[in-house]
Amino acid sequence: MFTGSIPALVTPFTADGSFAEKPFRDFVEWQIAEGSSALVPCGTTGESATMDFAEHFEVVRICVDQARGRVPVIAGAGSNDTRIAIKNAQAAKQAGADCALMVPPYYNRPSQEGIFQHFAAVAEACDLPVMLYNVPGRTVTDILPDTMGRLVKAYPQIFVAVKDATGSLTRVSQQRAACGPDWCQLSGNDETAIAFTATGGVGCVSVTANVAPRLCAEFQAALAEGNYAKALTYQDTLFALHTAMFADASPGPAKYAVSKVIPGFPTALRLPMTPANEAARAAVDAAMAAAGI
Template structure:
């Protein structure tokens, strides 16, 4: 249902920390112009953890309005409170989102049964296609393949963004439930290996600054041009790694600002990219002809 090159789009702020809707709309347009298949606002790359309810709705509404039906919009509505995630998801549905991205509850560290119940509740309460999001490095717990396979039996749970970094784990889901749930890469540097195993695309950080290149690699894989895809994968490794020299989304938002597309403003407790990291980022971007 949702496949190809998808961007976990950043949320640009003004220098005073407020949401810059005009710049956000320009970023959405930049993505569509460069072939991105799906826009994902208010994911963790969009600093959803520091957006209040009104801002969350503002960003999703602006995205849906700017896209105007040209590509699907999958709204990030996850939370570590099931009730809150359900409410955010209802709002996204009312505004016209095509699907939901639901990060696993962070900090709570629920059991596998708790995870199952969390996602089942949201799926039952909100009739939209839903993408699970497993990112143990940020949530403190790993959703095991068995839990994902159980959740795949629920009709409107259609995909999982797998950011465990474990190709074996993703492969197990594809092997045992690939006819019921799509796997999407949650790590840019694993897009090619995961798609080689049967994943359907990437929800990308790097696409914020190189959407055309991410789309080109995904297209090459879809067209079975493996030599081309492998060359592009290897060529982009340095920029993928640069996006994580400090906590996401600090490097990618800084990179977008260096392209002149937004202010580098980050909300606390995150802070500006440190000087040494900034120089590394600039050097890498220069190597790609971005600066």
């Protein structure tokens, strides 16, 4: 259902902390023009954890409105409270999103049965397709392959893809075995996307694509063609930038980098996130220069 380079969009805020709609609309337009194959508003990189419900889904609605059906919109919608997760999925559908991106419950640390029942409740309450987002480094909770397989088999029309940010490349094969060879798997880590694709992935939900959407799209196109020699040249070009995006707490470096590509793009972050430190900015500058950006 989803392939290619899919940016996890940063959210621009004004100096007083409010959502900056015009820069966001322009950013969405630029991403589409540069070849991004779908868009993720209000994910981790979009600082969704600092948004209230109304603002969160207003940002999703604006992304949908600006995209105008040219690319799919995958709305961040997860929660550690099943009731809120259901409400979020329903709001994402009402806002016009094509899919919801949903992490398993964080902090609570449910069992695998609890994870299954959480997502089953979402599926029973809302028919919007869901991209599972497995990122144990942030949630502590890990959707194991067998649990993923249970969800896909029980609700094949709902659970359509996974953004895998486990960092474990063996998961791709394990998830193919549990969910079927056609299961849509997207890397959640830019730096390992080339290896992820070689074992069965079909794209990447990318932080780097905020800054270098065309290069990331061309990289994914080379992978889709099976041209790994060409893809490796893109990997070498982009690797330092992938690393620099996390040289300080994300999305500080990403917002700084976007402001270098799009002059005037707002770099404000909401606490507890803070601007990229001097060393991170230097790493971003060097990586962008190395990539020819």
